[in-house]
Amino acid sequence: MFTGIVEELGRVVALEVEGDSARLRVAGALVTSDAEHGSSIAVNGVCLTVIESGTEAAAAGEFTADVMAETLDKSNLGDLKPGDPVNLERPMKLGARLGGHLVQGHVDGVGTVLERTPGEHWEVVRVSLPAALSRYVVDKGSITVDGISLTVVEADRDAFTVSLIPTTLELTTLGSKGPGAPVNLEIDVIAKYTERLLGLDGATADTSADTAADTTTKEVAA
Template identity: 45%
Template structure:
């Protein structure tokens, strides 16, 4: 688990093909690794990766096909900057929100504009994630815990203050930049819970209008 508060900006040293998947080597920059052991987790652009080796300058991690297919990791190359956060501990300040490091989908920056000293981004999310994104709710973008400031269909607005721009890789985002998205954990589990016993059935349609009516959440027309 993570908080979405970035601790350092690292850089990709190499991506090595390994039997159809990848081995990733990260230069961790200013991230303190003295308390990191093999098997620990480090969020890299919001992706929970397991440390398999400590190199002195950073760490190595194996990346599965599943992760490659569902994230922006395959777009990284040697030298690419990445947001880094070590897994939280029980005495960590929860400055952001609870983040699992399990990416739900890839979004795309639609626009970027100045807003006083802040930068406002408009982000297009996959349509299937729109139902989990709420105005003034939390969303994790490339590992950064952010507040949704506006929403229009599957597009949402973010307002980044100067500190966030300085401490993350987001100052480099332009229209067309693809980003890893993780929706709020509570929204995902709430959907599953609302399905009740139907969740155990194969090929269920998820939370539908008919199901909400059956459970009494909405009234029939």
């Protein structure tokens, strides 16, 4: 579990595609300083597993992770090239302060930076929103963009806006991503669980709506 507070701006060392998977190597001195074999590190919001020993990773200041087909399909990791900056975060510690919001590192889809509007001390960035995710995004709610915990300013059916403070612009990939750049999106997991528990997902939601309509018709007829 992560918080969406980026600890370090790392750098892609290599991305080797191996059929329907890939092996990604990333440089990040801070996140590898206490890494161990099997440790989790979020890369642009994607939870990946360190495959070398912690001693090797710490000594090199780099770590390697395998990226499966599902991750390549649902994220922008497959588009990375050597030298590209990436947002890095280690998992939160139980009992520590939750600076952002609960982030799983499980990307739900990819959006695209549509436009940037600079302000005196910040920028407003508009990002496209896949149709399947739009119902989970609300004004002043939380969303994770490339691993960064952000507050939604305005949510539309096909896009949303966020305001970026100077620290976010300076220390994350969103400081340099222009229109057309893909970004990983993870919606608030609480919204997904709430929908599931209320039986509002997919076919269940349709069934519930039909049942409600039938009940209303009977009451009117009576």
